[in-house]
Amino acid sequence: xxxxxxxxxxxxxxxxxxxxxxxxxxxxxxxxxxxxxxxxxxxxxxxxxxxxxxxxxxxxxxxxxxxxxxxxxxxxxxxxxxxxxxxxxxxxxxxxxxxxxxxxxxxxxxxxxxxxxxxxxxxxxxxxxxxxxxxxxxxxxxxxxxxxxxxxxxxxxxxxxxxxxxxxxxxxxxxxxxxxxxxxxxxxxxxxxxxxxxxxxxxxxxxxxxxxxxxxxxxxxxxxxxxxxx
Numbered sequence: 001x002x003x004x005x006x007x008x009x010x011x012x013x014x015x016x017x018x019x020x021x022x023x024x025x026x027x028x029x030x031x032x033x034x035x036x037x038x039x040x041x042x043x044x045x046x047x048x049x050x051x052x053x054x055x056x057x058x059x060x061x062x063x064x065x066x067x068x069x070x071x072x073x074x075x076x077x078x079x080x081x082x083x084x085x086x087x088x089x090x091x092x093x094x095x096x097x098x099x100x101x102x103x104x105x106x107x108x109x110x111x112x113x114x115x116x117x118x119x120x121x122x123x124x125x126x127x128x129x130x131x132x133x134x135x136x137x138x139x140x141x142x143x144x145x146x147x148x149x150x151x152x153x154x155x156x157x158x159x160x161x162x163x164x165x166x167x168x169x170x171x172x173x174x175x176x177x178x179x180x181x182x183x184x185x186x187x188x189x190x191x192x193x194x195x196x197x198x199x200x201x202x203x204x205x206x207x208x209x210x211x212x213x214x215x216x217x218x219x220x221x222x223x224x225x226x227x228x229x230x
Contacts, residue, residue, distance in 0.1 A: 001073070005048035007058045008065035015066040018044060026068070045070035047112060051078035056097050063108035071112025072105045073146060074098055089129075091116075091136065102141030115142040121149040134159030143209075161213040162206050170210070171220045172227045173203035180229035188229040195229075 002014060019026040025043050046068045050056065056079075063069065076087065076094055085093045094116065105113040115137035120126035134145055134156055145156045162170070172190060177200050180188040187196045210217050 001047050001049065003049045003075075004051055004078075005062060006052060006054050008061040011046065011048065011062060011065035011069060014046060015068060018068065043068050047071045047073055047114070049073045049075045049078075050097075050101055051075040052082040053079075056100050059100055059104035060107075063104050063110065069108075069110065071110050071114060072101050073112075073114040074101050074116045074142075076116035091133070098137070098140050098142070106141060112144060113142045114144045114146055115140075117146045117148055118152065119148070121152050127151070127155055130155050131159055157213070161215065162210045166206055167210050167215060167217070167220055168224065170203035170206035171217070172224050173200060174207060175221065175224055175227040176229040177203075179227075183229070185229060190230060192230075 002010065005011065015026075019028050022044070046066055047070055048062060050059070050062075050072055055062065059072075063072075074094070074097065079085070079094070079097055080087055087093065091098075098115065102113050115133070118130045118133045120129040130152055137145060138160055143160060145152075145160070147153055147156060173195060176188065176190055177195065180186075180195075187194055189195060207217060
């Protein structure tokens with residue numbers, strides 16, 4: 001975890017240090033790569049904390065700065081300090097920064113895009129606030145959330161996993177699209193809505209995420225195996 005990541009130079013420095021101190025895990029030449037391939041060790045991964053206006057402005061360069069960069073984290077409290085913002089329940093004051101982080105991480109194909117901390121965690125109301133924040137972050141493109149207490153883990157895991165209706169929708173799309181393809185059809189409809197390539201791509205992503213979360217995807221496929229394209 002790299003705090004206070006302001007620019008690409010911060011990641012360049014960390015990358016150079018890793019390659020110098022652990023050359024067997026961070027090869028820089030073809031020969032080192034060949035040697036490393038015979039060992040079980042894998043490179044360390046870096047997750048950069050985005051905490052300032054400067055970091056937001058430098059996101060494209062940060063995302064391209066190191067082959068070991070694995071994700072971005074939005075550190076909202078430090079960002080609020082830097083910008084002289086007051087955090088509100090709606091989180092609208094962070095909308096630009098959060099959208100910029102999620103978009104940059106996706107453009108760079110980083111696997112982890114981790115949203116801001118929810119400071120509420122006690123009692124039913126705290127967990128409800130946490131769930132609302134998780135779903136809001138998921139809608140912006142984040143795929144995880146920072147936790148400050150073990151009680152938050154279950155809510156975060158459930159919220160960022162595909163819901164039952166979402167997974168049903170995605171499986172129906174994929175089954176119907178396969179049948180439509182076999183029939184030589186292009187766009188088709190499901191529940192009165194047009195289904196084309198971008199929609200199918202979204203469904204594929206949902207199913208892939210569901211599998212990663214350990215959901216019973218095969219059971220859902222069996223449930224909807226009779227789905228036909230309309």
